[in-house]
């Protein structure tokens with residue numbers, strides 16, 4: 720199955736700005752084109768730089784995925800998601816394992832923001848986790864089974880999609896439908912180090928599998944030449 724979300728795959732790439740300070744994050748953003756990618760701000764950069772950094776990126780024309788993976792009681796999580804919406808981010812995420820009432824409270828809280836609300840996405844099983852890691856926290860069954868179950872719960876709560884690995888994308892697209900967004904980290908070009916990621920795919924494999932958004936960090940940010948690394952990814956996707 721080949722899923723074409725946009726005419727080119729440019730806006731399907733979300734660059735994870737996992738940097739320890741504002742300067743390298745803004746330097747990379749300044750070298751990137753907001754018409755060709757989106758940006759993700761995660762726990763490290765947000766904890767160090769706060770909402771102003773998000774505003775700076777938005778001011779440069781970028782859609783920002785605020786990846787803080789909220790996981791708390793429904794009242795706290797829904798308030799946090801509303802704060803993200805006030806910041807005008809494009810996408811925000813929570814952990815699906817926070818459960819039905821938590822996810823539903825988040826979705827309901829965002830209704831007040833109308834069409835301008837961020838996409839609300841739930842993390843299923845972290846792409847750094849294998850079956851052995853799940854067993855270590857007392858969960859039997861494969862990552863695929865847990866991802867499928869949590870994706871169904873997420874869709875039943877009315878969220879826009881899930882974070883999963885691209886390995887699970889074909890089953891999820893078949894089970895949950897085309898409109899349910901699949902956001903996939905654990906993307907590794909063939910020559911890149913896996914690092915701590917367990918469930919990985921190359922960029923072209925991920926698009927073929929049905930991923931809507933490829934979240935890519937270290938293969939770009941830690942490359943000797945990040946722009947050349949981006950270009951190589953665009954070139955790989957152009958062969959599809």
Ligand SMILES: O=C(O)c1cc(=O)[nH]c(=O)n1[C@@H]1O[C@H](COP(=O)(O)O)[C@@H](O)[C@H]1O
Pocket residue numbers: 735737761786788812842844845846847882883904905906914916934935936937938
């Ligand atoms: O929600 C996420 O973005 C996320 C979920 C997940 O299951 N796995 C995962 O790697 N991520 C994030 O995606 C990015 C992947 O970065 P790299 O492994 O460096 O490409 C990191 O910023 C992670 O925090």
